[in-house]
Amino acid sequence: MSKILAANFKTNHTRASTRAYVEALDTFMEASGYRDEVYLFPPATALNRFETTSDIRIGAQNAYPIENGSFTGEIGLEQLQEFGIDTILIGHSERRHIIGESQSFIAQKYAWFKEQGFRIIYCIGEPLEVREMGSEAVRRYLIDQFEGIDTSYEKLILAYEPVWAIGTGKTATPDLIEETHAEIKKMTDHPLLYGGSVKPQNIGEILAVPGCDGALIGTASWEVSSFTEMLRTAQTSK
Numbered sequence: 001m002s003k004i005l006a007a008n009f010k011t012n013h014t015r016a017s018t019r020a021y022v023e024a025l026d027t028f029m030e031a032s033g034y035r036d037e038v039y040l041f042p043p044a045t046a047l048n049r050f051e052t053t054s055d056i057r058i059g060a061q062n063a064y065p066i067e068n069g070s071f072t073g074e075i076g077l078e079q080l081q082e083f084g085i086d087t088i089l090i091g092h093s094e095r096r097h098i099i100g101e102s103q104s105f106i107a108q109k110y111a112w113f114k115e116q117g118f119r120i121i122y123c124i125g126e127p128l129e130v131r132e133m134g135s136e137a138v139r140r141y142l143i144d145q146f147e148g149i150d151t152s153y154e155k156l157i158l159a160y161e162p163v164w165a166i167g168t169g170k171t172a173t174p175d176l177i178e179e180t181h182a183e184i185k186k187m188t189d190h191p192l193l194y195g196g197s198v199k200p201q202n203i204g205e206i207l208a209v210p211g212c213d214g215a216l217i218g219t220a221s222w223e224v225s226s227f228t229e230m231l232r233t234a235q236t237s238k
């Protein structure tokens with residue numbers, strides 16, 4: 001089965017370095033005949049209509065649920081449409097826990113971008129204190145993160161990213177990913193990515209986990225050589 005790989009730049013890269021990255025990625029994908037889904041989420045300032053030969057899908061890490069208006073510091077649909085962007089990340093743990101987005105605001109954003117026909121990568125995941133309470137507590141926590149979310153939306157991709165594994169170097173074990181993905185798939189059956197310290201050294205075993213349809217990668221995606229190494233693993237581990 002083909003896998004979905006997504007690179008989340010977070011607050012890294014500039015317009016210039018994103019352009020160079022996309023060029024290098026395009027060259028790699030062309031040369032290796034890479035055909036599976038690849039997403040790239042650059043910072044808002046580096047969004048662009050990149051002229052690529054291969055199918056690199058550029059998405060927004062975030063946007064406000066409005067066409068345009070007075071929302072200082074935010075970008076809306078108009079700014080995304082300028083570059084033909086129709087993919088967005090919603091519910092990322094950094095937006096939930098650092099920026100402080102509530103589930104009701106996340107649900108509002110989700111409903112609005114669904115209305116616009118966007119492909120949505122919707123992120124869920126539990127913090128450490130919930131994981132330590134056991135799998136039933138995790139299950140309940142994840143159910144709450146679906147509150148207000150239309151899980152029947154056909155352009156939905158899910159990403160399970162345990163908060164304690166994001167940017168920490170601590171990856172969930174294959175068994176734990178398998179168990180949690182199975183629980184999530186009982187709630188809603190959509191392509192389900194794993195995220196949290198995925199890197200070239202562990203992506204092979206992560207993609208081999210039953211019920212894992214791909215990976216959402218932060219830190220290890222920022223160097224293009226590291227990301228292409230992971231694409232190569234995805235390609236050969238099919």
Ligand code: PGA
Nearest residue numbers: 166167196197217218219
């Ligand atoms: P990480 O981030 O790969 O740096 O852990 C993953 C994510 O936040 O999507």
